[in-house]
Amino acid sequence: MMIDFKKQCLASAGQLVQDKIVAYQNDLQQLNADKASDTKSSAGDKYETGRAMIQQELDKIEARLLEQRQFLAQITQLIQQQNPHQQVSNGTLIKTNKGYFLFSCPLGQIKVGDKNVFFASIASPLGQAARQKKVADDFLVNSNSFQILELA
Numbered sequence: 001m002m003i004d005f006k007k008q009c010l011a012s013a014g015q016l017v018q019d020k021i022v023a024y025q026n027d028l029q030q031l032n033a034d035k036a037s038d039t040k041s042s043a044g045d046k047y048e049t050g051r052a053m054i055q056q057e058l059d060k061i062e063a064r065l066l067e068q069r070q071f072l073a074q075i076t077q078l079i080q081q082q083n084p085h086q087q088v089s090n091g092t093l094i095k096t097n098k099g100y101f102l103f104s105c106p107l108g109q110i111k112v113g114d115k116n117v118f119f120a121s122i123a124s125p126l127g128q129a130a131r132q133k134k135v136a137d138d139f140l141v142n143s144n145s146f147q148i149l150e151l152a
Contacts, residue, residue: 002152071105
């Protein structure tokens with residue numbers, strides 16, 4: 001049951017990341033087209049400033065694209081593993097008294113079916129507090145107490 005829900009969570013996260021990759025690729029294409037069509041005018045400094053701004057934006061988008069590709073690789077690896085977890089580690093889905101959390105990529109909250117699942121890195125404060133915990137264990141983050149009800 002939790003394993004099936006975990007598969008749904010990972011599939012939803014994978015689709016979200018793929019959608020972001022496509023959007024970033026489209027942004028890159030548009031910016032490269034803008035950069036290529038930018039013609040040099042008599043106002044040379046204005047031309048150079050415009051090109052520099054486009055290049056900065058290209059660099060930012062390329063960094064985001066790389067990050068999303070790394071996230072997709074991590075999600076794909078987790079989908080292929082599908083090992084049941086006995087304690088919280090990278091790739092673990094936990095159900096707590098305060099909701100669902102999947103420790104993988106820091107994607108934030110994603111709606112999966114009728115449930116909200118918070119995707120966080122195991123290196124995050126939440127992940128560090130939950131790390132190595134088992135079913136029925138409690139952990140504390142920012143004065144909030146969580147109890148693990150199930151994990152997969």
